[in-house]
Each structure stands twice: as structure tokens, then as C-alpha cells.
Amino acid sequence: MTGDLIYVAVIGAGGVGSHSLNQLNLLSKSYPNIILVLISRATKSLRALDPQKGLSLESWEKDLDASTSPALSIEQTIQILTLLPGSCVLVDNTSNQDVANAYPECLRRGISVVTPNKKAFSGHISLWKQIQEAAYKAQPGHDTKGLVYHESSVGAGLPIISTLKDLVDTGDKVLKIEGVFSGTMSFLFNNFAPVDGEGGKWSAEVKKAKEAGFTEPDPRDDLNGVDVARKLVILARICGLDIESTDSFPVQSLIPTELERVKSGEEFMEKLPQFDSSMEELRNEAVKEGKVVRFVGSIDVGKKALKVGLEKFGRSHPIAGLKGSDNIVSFYTERYGSNPLVVQGAGAGGAVTAMGVTADLIKVIQRLS
Structure with a gap:
């Protein structure tokens, strides 16, 4: 051309x-x-x-x-x-x-x-x-x-924004958006709480993710949930919601309160094993219910409600079955009814x-x- x-x-x-x-x-x-x-x-x-x-x-x-x-x-x-x-x-x-x-x-x-x-x-x-x-x-x-x-x-590189814009521009009514929006969190929970088998200690999985290059140099920048919150704000605004900022809705942080103000990422990683028990308790609670725990974001468009945090899913749910650092985003709309339009694939990486x-x-x- x-x-x-x-x-x-x-x-x-x-x-x-x-x-x-x-x-x-x-x-x-x-x-x-x-x-x-x-x-x-x-x-x-x-x-x-x-x-x-x-x-x-x-x-x-x-x-x-x-x-x-x-x-x-x-x-x-x-x-x-x-x-x-x-x-x-x-x-x-x-x-x-x-x-x-x-x-x-x-x-x-x-x-x-x-x-x-x-x-x-x-x-x-x-x-x-x-x-x-x-x-x-x-x-x-x-x-x-x-x-x-x-x-x-x-x-x-997933076609999430373009898909949502196509839905909105062609007159479909978006009811709800739900999914795993962080490649880092996906990798962490797919290894910490796998559908089959046992996961490792929470701090060990965070360390593994950091060494594999899936987290920021200071893992707190991933574990605070803000990255997912930013993505939800972008999608909500495309849906026509006037969300002021990421401070406008609940965002669950996985950083222990005692470690929020430690001086460095190295100090955070050194002290994180002291708090493994609380995450293991969440995982075990989900296992007893026949479920797994995942870190997700959701937008209820009608209620203008956004939420970021941990939720439990049955083992057969698509969110539970993710692999590696994959993202998955489900668009529930009037056209697609109870069977959402789903976009899934690698959600992290330079290439x-x-x-x-x-x-x-x-x-x-x-x-x-």
C-alpha cells in the first residue's frame, strides 16, 4: 500500500x-x-x-x-x-x-x-x-x-476493547462484564489453587511468579489490585458509566496490612511467608465447597457497580480452568443472553x-x- x-x-x-x-x-x-x-x-x-x-x-x-x-x-x-x-x-x-x-x-x-x-x-x-x-x-x-x-x-493483545466497542456501537445492551484481567494474578492462582492437585505455599508462588517475570519488581504493585481496577474503569467508561476513578469502588488488596509500608520489594518478599496461613485458609475453605478461589473483576452495568477481589468458582467454571497467565473476559449482553461472548488468551507479555x-x-x- x-x-x-x-x-x-x-x-x-x-x-x-x-x-x-x-x-x-x-x-x-x-x-x-x-x-x-x-x-x-x-x-x-x-x-x-x-x-x-x-x-x-x-x-x-x-x-x-x-x-x-x-x-x-x-x-x-x-x-x-x-x-x-x-x-x-x-x-x-x-x-x-x-x-x-x-x-x-x-x-x-x-x-x-x-x-x-x-x-x-x-x-x-x-x-x-x-x-x-x-x-x-x-x-x-x-x-x-x-x-x-x-x-x-x-x-x-486480546481484542477486549474492540469487542466491547463493537457491542456498544451496534446497539447491544451490555449487562455485565466479568473475568480474570491480570496475567500475574491468573498465573498466581492457577498455581496456588489449581483445579487438579495441590498448590504450593502462597509466598512460594509469589516468588515463582516474580522470578518468571510475571510480576512487577515490587510484587505489591500487582497484589494491590489496582491494575485490575484500572482495566475495569476503562471498560465501564466505554459502556457509558461515569466512573470517577479507581477509588470509586471496592478493590481488594492481597497485601497484608503489616507489609503495606515495608521499604522495599525485597523486604516484602522476605516477610511474606509469615502470612501464608491466611491465604491457605481461603484456599482450603474453597476446596471443602468443591471450588477454587480466583482473583476477578466484574462490572454490573445496570447497577453501575464495579468490584475487584477474590471469589470462589466451581471446578467446571471457565474461570477456574484457566492455564498459565491467561486472561478471560465474559460479556453478558441482551443479544448473547445467558451464554456470554467470551474472549480468552494470553494476557501478559511484551510480544x-x-x-x-x-x-x-x-x-x-x-x-x-
Whole structure:
């Protein structure tokens, strides 16, 4: 496909970012009108000397490592993109709040945004509304605004947001959304409380997940439930609910109260075994009922009620039978009746998250070309 040039700037070249840049390299074979003009990471940046030629997608990593240019602020990045002669796309692979706060300004200037950054869409509702008002809509007077896609802000590469938007946009009435939204929590509970056999000690399973790279460096950032809460806020807002923030509904934390304020993740892991008994009690209680315990999120759209926390499920329930770090999201709607539409698959990992980002970028390119 050919067409007008589309300039792409990438912020964040770490785990997800590096995968997305490598996927962009493959994508460029089908879309030769893509021009990579800027890469910026926390400490340094790389900018194309000739915007018409762009940066090398083959040697970007080596070129970025060799760069002596300091990292660019989001304000500097927006200014650079504004001066380019064609359509521009900002790919934000970070979880940076300052970058998220700048999305409305990007969109107003006609710069499209593709991102897995949850903070822009799950923070205070005022930012959400600014983004919606600034984004392009298929109406007169909106043709200069940028597009915004953020599939990977919920469920990595799984088509959760796009599925929900299709349901809403085609007039279906969403009644309830329920599922396992965290690859980390999925991995933990599938091993701690498996359907068949016995699980290990809770602290040992947390350690295993940390060593496998499924948790944040400080596991408390996963165990506090906030990640799942952010995803629920995003989906609830797409359903039309004005949820103020993640503080607006119950979010169960699995961090023992006594360990909430320890100084480091290492100290937390060292002391966590002291609290294994309480988690084992929950697991054993579920076993006596012929069930397993899982960490889930749910949205009752009619009641405008969101909830994050532990629940028990029968062993034959789809949520109970998950494997590895899989996510599962069930959409209960008027059209689908008592048999929900289910999306299931890997919900964590740099490559699959980047796939969601790249798929969104393709949608933007196709709409701009």
C-alpha cells in the first residue's frame, strides 16, 4: 500500500517498546509510507536528520544506544511532530502519567495516539473526557483531530476493547462484564489453587511468579489490585458509566496490612511467608465447597457497580480452568443472553502486548492512508 507519508514517533523502547519497533519493521514492508522519525526512552533519544528518509527500522536499537541526544520531553516531542508536513502518530509504550496527560493536546493538533498506557483512560474522569472531546469523530468539523486507539490497555493483545466497542456501537445492551484481567494474578492462582492437585505455599508462588517475570519488581504493585481496577474503569467508561476513578469502588488488596509500608520489594518478599496461613485458609475453605478461589473483576452495568477481589468458582467454571497467565473476559449482553461472548488468551507479555499496539497502529494507518 502506498499513500501520503505517515510519520511515527515512539516513546518507550523497553520491553513492549522494543517488540513494537521490531513489529513495525515487519509492518513497513506492507506499508512503505510509514516513516519512523523519532524514538525516545527515559535517558536518550534518536531523531531523524531527514524526516523524509526517517530512521532505520533495521538498526534502530544500535543507533539509539549510540545516540548522545538527551531524552525529549513530551512537549518537545509534540512540537517536533506538529512541524512535520504529513500525518503523525505518537506510539506511547510507557506508563508515564505526564505523557498520558498530553494526549488531548496531541489529538487537538491532529497527532494520532496509539498506546497501552492505562493511566490516560483510567485516571480521573476529567482526563478521559478531555481525550474523548479532543479525538476525531466522524462528524463535520472534526477532520483535523487525531485518532486514539488503546486496545493493549486492557488484556495485552486480546481484542477486549474492540469487542466491547463493537457491542456498544451496534446497539447491544451490555449487562455485565466479568473475568480474570491480570496475567500475574491468573498465573498466581492457577498455581496456588489449581483445579487438579495441590498448590504450593502462597509466598512460594509469589516468588515463582516474580522470578518468571510475571510480576512487577515490587510484587505489591500487582497484589494491590489496582491494575485490575484500572482495566475495569476503562471498560465501564466505554459502556457509558461515569466512573470517577479507581477509588470509586471496592478493590481488594492481597497485601497484608503489616507489609503495606515495608521499604522495599525485597523486604516484602522476605516477610511474606509469615502470612501464608491466611491465604491457605481461603484456599482450603474453597476446596471443602468443591471450588477454587480466583482473583476477578466484574462490572454490573445496570447497577453501575464495579468490584475487584477474590471469589470462589466451581471446578467446571471457565474461570477456574484457566492455564498459565491467561486472561478471560465474559460479556453478558441482551443479544448473547445467558451464554456470554467470551474472549480468552494470553494476557501478559511484551510480544503480545506489542501485537495489540501494532494492530492499533495498522488501524490508524489504514484510516489515514
